[in-house]
Amino acid sequence: MSDIKTTDTMLEVRNIKRDYELPGGFMKPKKTLHAVKGVSFKLERGKTLAIVGESGCGKSTLARMITFIDEPTAGELIIDGKKMDTRPGHLTSEMRQKVQIIFQNPYGSLNPRQKIGDVLGEPLAINTDLSAAERRNRATEMLIKVGLGPEHYNRYPHMFSGGQRQRIAIARALMMNPKLLVLDEPVSALDLSVQAQVLNLLADLQDEFNLTYVFISHDLSVVRYIADEVMVMYFGEAVEYGTRDEVFSNPKHEYTQTLFKATPKADVESIRARIAAKKAASAA
Amino acid sequence: MADATLTQKAAEPVSSAQMRRQMLKEFWFYFSENRGAVIGLYVFVALVLVAIFASLIAPHSPFEQYREAVLKPPAWVEGGSWTFVLGTDPIGRDILSRLIYGAQYSLFVGLVVTTLSLVAGIIVGVIAGYYRGWVDTIIMRLMDMILAIPSLLLALVLVTILGAGLNSAMIAIAVTLQPHFVRLTRAAVMAEKSRDYVTAARIAGASPLRLMFRTILPNCTAPLIVQATMSFSNAILDLAALGFLGMGVQPPSPEWGTMLAEAREFILRAWWVVTFPGLAILITVLAINLMGDGLRDALDPKLKRS
Amino acid sequence: MSLLQIDNLTVEFETSTGWFRAVDGVSIKVDEAEVLAIVGESGSGKSVSMLAVMGLLPATAKITADRMLFEGQDIQKLSGSERRKLIGKDIAMIFQEPIASLNPCFTVGFQIEEVLRIHLGLDKKARRARAIELFKLVGLPNAEERMHAFPHQMSGGQCQRVMIAIAIACDPKLLIADEPTTALDVTIQKQILDLIMDLQARTGMGLIMITHDMGVVAETADRVVVQYKGRKMEEADVLSLFENPQSNYTKALLAALPENATGDRLTTVSAFFDGNPEAAPSAGASA
Numbered sequence: 001m002s003d004i005k006t007t008d009t010m011l012e013v014r015n016i017k018r019d020y021e022l023p024g025g026f027m028k029p030k031k032t033l034h035a036v037k038g039v040s041f042k043l044e045r046g047k048t049l050a051i052v053g054e055s056g057c058g059k060s061t062l063a064r065m066i067t068f069i070d071e072p073t074a075g076e077l078i079i080d081g082k083k084m085d086t087r088p089g090h091l092t093s094e095m096r097q098k099v100q101i102i103f104q105n106p107y108g109s110l111n112p113r114q115k116i117g118d119v120l121g122e123p124l125a126i127n128t129d130l131s132a133a134e135r136r137n138r139a140t141e142m143l144i145k146v147g148l149g150p151e152h153y154n155r156y157p158h159m160f161s162g163g164q165r166q167r168i169a170i171a172r173a174l175m176m177n178p179k180l181l182v183l184d185e186p187v188s189a190l191d192l193s194v195q196a197q198v199l200n201l202l203a204d205l206q207d208e209f210n211l212t213y214v215f216i217s218h219d220l221s222v223v224r225y226i227a228d229e230v231m232v233m234y235f236g237e238a239v240e241y242g243t244r245d246e247v248f249s250n251p252k253h254e255y256t257q258t259l260f261k262a263t264p265k266a267d268v269e270s271i272r273a274r275i276a277a278k279k280a281a282s283a284a
Numbered sequence: 285m286a287d288a289t290l291t292q293k294a295a296e297p298v299s300s301a302q303m304r305r306q307m308l309k310e311f312w313f314y315f316s317e318n319r320g321a322v323i324g325l326y327v328f329v330a331l332v333l334v335a336i337f338a339s340l341i342a343p344h345s346p347f348e349q350y351r352e353a354v355l356k357p358p359a360w361v362e363g364g365s366w367t368f369v370l371g372t373d374p375i376g377r378d379i380l381s382r383l384i385y386g387a388q389y390s391l392f393v394g395l396v397v398t399t400l401s402l403v404a405g406i407i408v409g410v411i412a413g414y415y416r417g418w419v420d421t422i423i424m425r426l427m428d429m430i431l432a433i434p435s436l437l438l439a440l441v442l443v444t445i446l447g448a449g450l451n452s453a454m455i456a457i458a459v460t461l462q463p464h465f466v467r468l469t470r471a472a473v474m475a476e477k478s479r480d481y482v483t484a485a486r487i488a489g490a491s492p493l494r495l496m497f498r499t500i501l502p503n504c505t506a507p508l509i510v511q512a513t514m515s516f517s518n519a520i521l522d523l524a525a526l527g528f529l530g531m532g533v534q535p536p537s538p539e540w541g542t543m544l545a546e547a548r549e550f551i552l553r554a555w556w557v558v559t560f561p562g563l564a565i566l567i568t569v570l571a572i573n574l575m576g577d578g579l580r581d582a583l584d585p586k587l588k589r590s
Numbered sequence: 591m592s593l594l595q596i597d598n599l600t601v602e603f604e605t606s607t608g609w610f611r612a613v614d615g616v617s618i619k620v621d622e623a624e625v626l627a628i629v630g631e632s633g634s635g636k637s638v639s640m641l642a643v644m645g646l647l648p649a650t651a652k653i654t655a656d657r658m659l660f661e662g663q664d665i666q667k668l669s670g671s672e673r674r675k676l677i678g679k680d681i682a683m684i685f686q687e688p689i690a691s692l693n694p695c696f697t698v699g700f701q702i703e704e705v706l707r708i709h710l711g712l713d714k715k716a717r718r719a720r721a722i723e724l725f726k727l728v729g730l731p732n733a734e735e736r737m738h739a740f741p742h743q744m745s746g747g748q749c750q751r752v753m754i755a756i757a758i759a760c761d762p763k764l765l766i767a768d769e770p771t772t773a774l775d776v777t778i779q780k781q782i783l784d785l786i787m788d789l790q791a792r793t794g795m796g797l798i799m800i801t802h803d804m805g806v807v808a809e810t811a812d813r814v815v816v817q818y819k820g821r822k823m824e825e826a827d828v829l830s831l832f833e834n835p836q837s838n839y840t841k842a843l844l845a846a847l848p849e850n851a852t853g854d855r856l857t858t859v860s861a862f863f864d865g866n867p868e869a870a871p872s873a874g875a876s877a
Contacts, residue, residue, distance in 0.1 A: 054775035054776060054777060054778075069486070096489055101487065103484070108480040108481060111485070111499060111502075112481075112503060113502035115300075123488040123489070126488055126490055126491075126494070154303050176488075193631060193843065193858060196856035196858045199848075199856055200856055200858065203854070218775065224848065225848035225851055225856070259776060261780075263776055263805065264803065264805030264809045265808060266804040266807070266844075267808070267849070270809070271808050274809065275829060310607075
C-alpha cells in the first residue's frame with residue numbers, strides 16, 4: 001500500500017495524562033484521582049491496537065481523550081502526523097472527521113427518538129452542506145455496507161437487536177470517513193453469535209477502508225483474535241505493551257499473567273483435566 | 285447478510301406513516317388497559333365536542349334572561365319544566381346552556397395556560413439542566429420562590445396587578461404552574477445529558493442549541509406530557525377559584541367558577557344553581573386526571589412489557 | 591429421584607403484538623451434588639425458566655408444565671406461603687447485577703440477618719454470629735465491620751460475595767446462579783466462580799449455572815443444556831458437548847468462539863443454518 005506520507009504512524013500518544021479533581025467534602029482537602037498516569041504508544045496505519053484492562057484501569061478515559069471527548073491534563077496527541085490541539089473550543093470539524101468512537105452499550109448509544117436514517121445523516125447535516133437527498137443516499141449506502149437494508153431507514157432504534165444497533169453505530173461512525181476508529185468494548189454486550197458477525201464486519205471494513213483501530217476490551221479471546229498489538233493497562237498505567245504474539249506467548253508483567261490465568265478456557269483438554277481432578281478429589 | 289436476530293418479521297420498507305400507525309397501536313394497547321383512563325378520554329372528547337358545537341347543542345342563549353322563569357328547579361323536580369332541563373339561575377338564565385358554553389372557557393383556558401407554562405417551563409428547564417452552574421442555581425432559586433407562595437394567592441396577586449379578566453387570569457395561572465415544568469425538564473435533561481448518544485452527537489459536532497432541543501429534549505417528553513394533563517386540570521380549577529373570588533372571568537360570562545360565585549347565597553334555597561356548575565368542574569377535572577394516569581402508564585418505558 | 595425435575599415447561603408473556611413464548615417445552619433435570627449449566631444467548635429463555643421455578647415472574651406470565659418437582663414435591667401445586675418457605679431456604683438464587691440485587695437502603699448485615707430471621711427463626715445473637723460466619727466463609731475480610739456497610743460502598747465482587755452468603759445462609763439443597771459473573775471483571779470472575787464451586791463441592795448442593803459464556807461452562811459444569819429461542823437444542827455431559835456436539839446450534843456456538851477461529855474470519859451461526867436459525871432442528875440427544 002503506497003503512502004505519500006513520510007511516516008506510516010496513524011496515531012501517536014506521548015505521555016498522556018488525565019487527572020480528576022474529586023471534591024474533598026466539608027473541611028477536607030480536595031483529592032486528585034490519576035485516571036491515566038502517562039501512557040505512550042505508536043500505532044501504524046491499518047493496524048489494530050488492543051487495550052486490555054479491567055474496570056478502573058483508565059482504558060475508557062484514554063479512549064475519551066483520543067476522541068476529544070475529554071481534554072488530557074498533560075501529554076501530546078498526534079493523529080496522522082499532525083499534533084492535535086485539544087483545548088476546549090479549539091476542536092475543528094476536520095479533527096472530528098479523523099477520529100470516531102463506537103461505544104460499548106448498543107442500547108444507549110443511539111438516540112431513542114431518532115429514526116436511524118436521521119442518526120446516520122446527522123453528522124453530515126452538521127458538518128457538510130449536502131442536500132437532504134444526498135444525505136439520504138449516503139446513509140442508505142452505509143446501511144447496506146454494514147449489513148442492514150434500505151428498508152430500515154425509517155425505523156427507530158428500539159426495533160433493532162443489540163447486534164444491529166452496533167452495526168448502526170459503526171455506520172454512523174463511518175459517515176465522516178474517519179481514518180482512526182476507537183472502539184470501546186464494542187462486542188462485550190453482544191451475544192456470541194452476534195459478536196462473530198460484528199467482528200467480521202469490522203475486519204471487512206478495516207480491509208476496505210484501511211482503517212486503524214484502537215480496540216478496547218477485557219475479553220482476551222477476542223483480543224487474541226483481532227489484535228496486531230496489545231497494551232495491558234492497570235491502574236492508569238500501561239504495564240505491558242508489545243505485538244500480539246509477544247504478549248500472549250511471553251507475558252512479562254505479573255498482572256498480565258494473572259489476567260491470562262483468570263480467563264476461562266473453553267477447550268477440551270482443560271475440561272478433561274478438571275474432570276480427572278474432580279474424580280481424584282472425590283475418590284480420596 | 286442481515287442479522288438473523290431481526291426483530292421485525294419481514295424486511296419490507298416501512299414508510300413514516302406506517303411507522304406512526306404502528307407506534308400508535310402499541311401506545312393504545314398499553315393505554316387501554318387502564319379502564320379509568322379510557323373513560324376519562326371519552327368524557328374529555330365529549331367535552332371538547334360540546335365546547336366546539338356549543339351553539340348547536342345549547343337549547344338557549346347563555347345570556348338570555350327569562351324573567352318569568354327565575355330560579356326554576358330542574359325538570360325532574362316538582363315545579364320544573366323540560367324547557368329548562370337543569371333549571372334556571374337567579375336572573376332567569378338557563379343553567380344547561382350556560383354550562384355548555386362554560387365548557388368553552390374551561391377548555392380554552394386549560395389549553396392556553398398549559399401551552400404557555402409548558403413552553404416557558406421547558407425552555408427554562410432545558411437551559412438550567414444543560415448548563416448547570418450559576419445559571420442553574422439562579423433559575424432554581426427563582427422557581428423555589430414561586431413555589432413557596434400558595435399558587436392561588438400568587439395568582440390573585442398577579443391578577444390584581446394586571447387587572448381582573450380572562451387574559452390576566454390565564455397569565456397568572458400559567459406563572460404559578462410553570463415551575464413544575466421547569467423542575468421536571470431540568471431533572472430529565474440532567475439524566476439524559478450523560479448518555480452515550482448525547483456524547484456521540486457532541487463529537488459529531490452538534491452545537492449546544494442543537495444538543496439541547498433536538499437531541500436531549502425529545503427524550504424527556506414522557507413526564508412532561510403527564511404533567512401537562514395535570515396542569516390542564518389545575519388550570520381549570522384555578523380559573524374556577526379565581527372566578528369564584530370574582531377575580532377571574534367577569535359576569536355575565538358563563539364560566540363555571542363565576543357561576544358558582546353568583547350562586548353562593550342560594551346553596552340552601554336553590555341547590556341546583558350551585559351543584560351543576562360544581563359537578564361540571566368535578567367531572568372535567570376527574571376525566572383529565574384519569575387520562576393523565578393512563579398516559580403515564582402507557583409512556584413509562586419501565587412498565588413496558590414487550 | 592432427582593433434586594429438580596421440570597417436564598415440558600412453557601412460559602408465555604402477553605405483549606402488544608400477541609403472546610410471546612419465552613420458554614417452549616423445555617425439560618430440565620438436576621441431581622444432588624450435580625452442576626448443570628444452562629447455556630444460551632439472550633432471548634433463549636434460560637433465565638425465564640428458572641425464574642418460573644422460583645415463582646419470580648410477574649403475574650402476567652402464563653406458566654404451564656407437565657411436571658415441576660423439587661425433591662419429589664410438586665411445586666406447581668404449592669400455595670404462595672408454602673412456596674415462600676421453600677424459596678430462599680431450600681432453593682436459592684443469585685443474580686447477575688450484584689449491587690442492584692441488594693437493597694440499597696439497608697446494610698448488608700441487615701439483609702443477611704433478615705434471611706436468617708425469616709427462614710431459620712434465630713434470635714438476634716445467633717443471627718449475628720451466623721452472619722459473621724457466613725461472611726468469612728465467602729471470603730469477605732473484616733466481616734464484623736463489613737456488616738454495617740451499604741451495598742453502594744462495596745465493589746461488585748464484594749456484593750456478589752454477600753449475595754452468595756445470603757443464598758447459602760440456610761444451607762440450600764439447590765443453588766441457581768443466573769449469570770453471576772457476567773457483570774464482573776475477569777480476575778474477580780475467577781475468584782467468584784472458584785468460591786461457588788468450592789461451596790458446591792463442600793456442601794454437595796445441586797448447582798444450576800446459567801451463562802452465555804462457554805468458558806464458564808467448560809470450567810464449572812458436569813452436564814450442559816443448550817437453549818435457543820426458548821427451546822432446548824441439546825443436552826449432554828460437558829466433555830461430550832465440547833468434543834462432539836450433536837446439534838447444529840451448539841456446533842455454531844463453539845465455532846463462533848474466537849479461540850476456535852480458523853483463518854481470517856470467524857464462523858457465524860448463519861453458516862450452519864444457511865442464514866435461517868429458525869430452521870434449526872434439535873438434532874441432539876434430549877433426555
